[in-house]
Amino acid sequence: MGVPEKILCIAAHPDDLDFGAAGTIAAWASKGVKVTYLIITDGDAGGNDRSISRRDMAMLRQKEQRQAAKEVGVTDVHFLGYSDGRVTCTIELRRDISRFIRQLKPDRVLAPSPERSWDRIFASHPDHMAVGEASVFAIYPDARNPFAHPELLNDELEPHTVKELWLMAAPSSFLGPQGSKESYKEASFDCLEPSPLLGQPGTWVCAVDITETFQNKINALKSHASQTNGMEDLEGLIRAWTEITASTYGLADGHLAECFQVVYTG
Numbered sequence: 001m002g003v004p005e006k007i008l009c010i011a012a013h014p015d016d017l018d019f020g021a022a023g024t025i026a027a028w029a030s031k032g033v034k035v036t037y038l039i040i041t042d043g044d045a046g047g048n049d050r051s052i053s054r055r056d057m058a059m060l061r062q063k064e065q066r067q068a069a070k071e072v073g074v075t076d077v078h079f080l081g082y083s084d085g086r087v088t089c090t091i092e093l094r095r096d097i098s099r100f101i102r103q104l105k106p107d108r109v110l111a112p113s114p115e116r117s118w119d120r121i122f123a124s125h126p127d128h129m130a131v132g133e134a135s136v137f138a139i140y141p142d143a144r145n146p147f148a149h150p151e152l153l154n155d156e157l158e159p160h161t162v163k164e165l166w167l168m169a170a171p172s173s174f175l176g177p178q179g180s181k182e183s184y185k186e187a188s189f190d191c192l193e194p195s196p197l198l199g200q201p202g203t204w205v206c207a208v209d210i211t212e213t214f215q216n217k218i219n220a221l222k223s224h225a226s227q228t229n230g231m232e233d234l235e236g237l238i239r240a241w242t243e244i245t246a247s248t249y250g251l252a253d254g255h256l257a258e259c260f261q262v263v264y265t266g
Contacts, residue, residue, distance in 0.1 A: 002163065003192045004107035006034045008100060009074075010135050012087060012112060012127035014043040014065035015224040020168035021110055022072050022217035023210025023242070024258050027191035029073030030213070037069055037077040038100050040093070040131050045084035047226050058084075060226055068223035072216045087126070089133040095149045097138035102157035109162050111135035113170035113261065123169035132167065139165055139265050163266035166206075170261035172198075173205045189251060197249055199261070207249040207259040210242060214256050 007028055011017045017025065017037065029035050042058035043065075052060070062079055069077050080096055087093070101109070114132030116124040142148040144161040167173075187195035189209035196204035210217065218235050221228055228234050242256035251257055 002107070004028075004033055004164070006036070006104060006106045007108045007110060008036050008038060008104055008106040010038045010040070010097065010109065010111040010131060012040050012125065012131040013046065013084060014039055014061040015046075015068070015221070015227050016112065016128065016168075017110075018068050018072075018217065018220040018224065019238075020112070021166075021258055021260070022068070022220045023213045023256070024191050024208045024260075025074065025110075026072035026213035026216035026220075027208065027210060031192060033192075035074045035076070036100075036104055036106070037065070037074055038097070039065060039077070039079045040087060041082045041084040041127065042079055043084050043227075049226070057226070061224070064224045064226060068220040071220040071223060072213070085127060087130045089130045089137070093130075093134040094137045094142050095152070097134055098142040098149055099152055099155075099157060101138060101143040101162060102152055102160050105160045106162060108164045108166060109135065109139060110166045110168065110260075113167040115171050117169065117171040119171070120169065128169070136165065161266055163264070165263040165265050167261040167263065170205075173259040173261050187250065189249075189257060194262075196262070203261060203263045205259060206262050207245060207251070207257045209246070209251060209255055210258055211246075211254070211256045214239070214242065 009017050025035055043061035044054040044058035046061060066077050112128040112132040114129050114136055139162045144159045146153060146159045189207055191208045194206040194208055197207060198205045221234060245259050246255040246257035
């Protein structure tokens with residue numbers, strides 16, 4: 001798993017990255033990694049306030065996402081403007097993601113899982129799954145294949161091979177260890193090179209200790225006021241989630257963690 005210099009974080013909606021990975025992203029940024037956000041929609045279908053126009057909601061959510069990104073040390077944020085709630089894995093979306101991969105040449109891509117989780121159905125929003133699927137296809141084969149999307153070559157965007165894909169909310173990452181937690185006592189939970197905890201070679205589950213960056217995650221989530229203001233005890237809820245993850249993978253009491261399915265794609 002080498003140390004990355006550049007990471008592209010892809011999400012369907014504003015706030016997805018902050019719920020799923022903001023603690024880890026803050027840790028990456030604190031270590032000098034160049035992190036870029038690519039948000040596929042503007043989140044115009046979010047929230048229950050009918051008094052605000054959908055155009056105004058989209059503008060508000062873009063503003064909230066940019067502020068949330070700053071809370072974790074990210075300033076490079078891009079929006080593709082796809083329609084919230086109607087994203088499908090089209091050739092056009094694959095091309096648009098491939099374009100960013102070729103432009104940025106990231107070592108690692110973070111994206112939503114394309115798999116449905118019956119145990120955590122709220123993570124399986126159709127936009128999440130479509131963006132996850134398109135991201136996988138953009139990484140392989142599109143971004144590395146010179147004959148995929150020839151218009152990208154016309155724009156002088158050469159093929160690029162991403163080394164690692166990190167998936168948020170992957171069903172396998174919530175299974176927990178198959179053996180004793182004792183077997184993980186020497187594991188690394190570092191954000192750059194965490195230890196493989198379970199799975200098969202080439203597709204592992206890893207956990208990242210976010211104890212030191214948990215407040216960054218909370219600050220980022222609070223930046224999405226249009227979506228989180230109505231949530232009762234947001235910080236308590238997120239703390240409980242991350243405590244369970246940390247405990248599941250053998251971190252000491254009081255630690256907090258986020259987990260990911262890591263696929264080697266290089």
